[in-house]
Amino acid sequence: MEDVKAQLALLTRVVTDLQKVVLELKAEISALRSQSSLPKAVEPLKAVETPPATATSGLEIPDEPWTDAEAKTQAPCGSTGKQLVKTPKIVAETDLTSREKVELFAGLFAxxxxxxxxxxxxxxxxxxxxxxxxxxxxxxxxxxxxxxxxxx
Known part of the structure; x- marks a missing residue:
């Protein structure tokens, strides 16, 4: 029983640490987006529902208080939360010449x-x-x- 409690405490600390890391990374992403010159065609990550995973250890981690409503959608792997999926928006330029298309392809797949x-x-x-x-x-x-x- 002590072993289970110790493991539960460890996992709870890990979850808390991961939540802090997520918040730090979100702040860094926001700072980079404000400085970035990326085209507007690239959209941010979008949350989609995923089916709940089966528990392998038999332990249930209690719900921790989330510091950010958005952070709950970024629950760790194996949870019943949401999973982030990249959905880039592709903008096709049809006015490229054949030479420009070949240069683009050669540059991307050199x-x-x-x-x-x-x-x-x-x-x-x-x-x-x-x-x-x-x-x-x-x-x-x-x-x-x-x-x-x-x-x-």
């Missing part, structure tokens, strides 16, 4: 310039073909490694 694919085809079976990473050590003496293990 990869390594030293790694690229080469096409291969089977000499015996015309239906077998595909792409493999370009290997600078291919067909050189002393290179016994598979390409994905090779440092080149």
């Amino acid at each position: 990869g390594r310039s030293d790694v690229y694919a080469t096409r291969w085809a089977s000499r015996t079976d015309a239906q077998k073909s595909g792409y493999s990473p370009k290997c600078t050590m291919r067909y050189t003496e002393g290179c016994n490694l598979k390409c994905h293990l090779c440092p080149h």
Whole structure:
């Protein structure tokens, strides 16, 4: 019984500490939003209802007094509160040229310039073909490694 009380006290302290952290982070977010030059198209997190989780330890944590009405919607994982979900609003610009679209895509999904694919085809079976990473050590003496293990 003492073990359960000790664990309950510990969990209560953890919840209280997490509530303080949430409030500190909210203040920091507010300060950053006021300084930020982010586009208005990005919306803040929106709370949505989630089904209650099943208790695994058999302990029930009593409801703590919440210091902020909004903080109750940010209850810790495993609770029956609400869960935050990002819902960004996407604004499509249709007046971009093809070059601008390619530059945007390349900037968002930039990869390594030293790694690229080469096409291969089977000499015996015309239906077998595909792409493999370009290997600078291919067909050189002393290179016994598979390409994905090779440092080149």
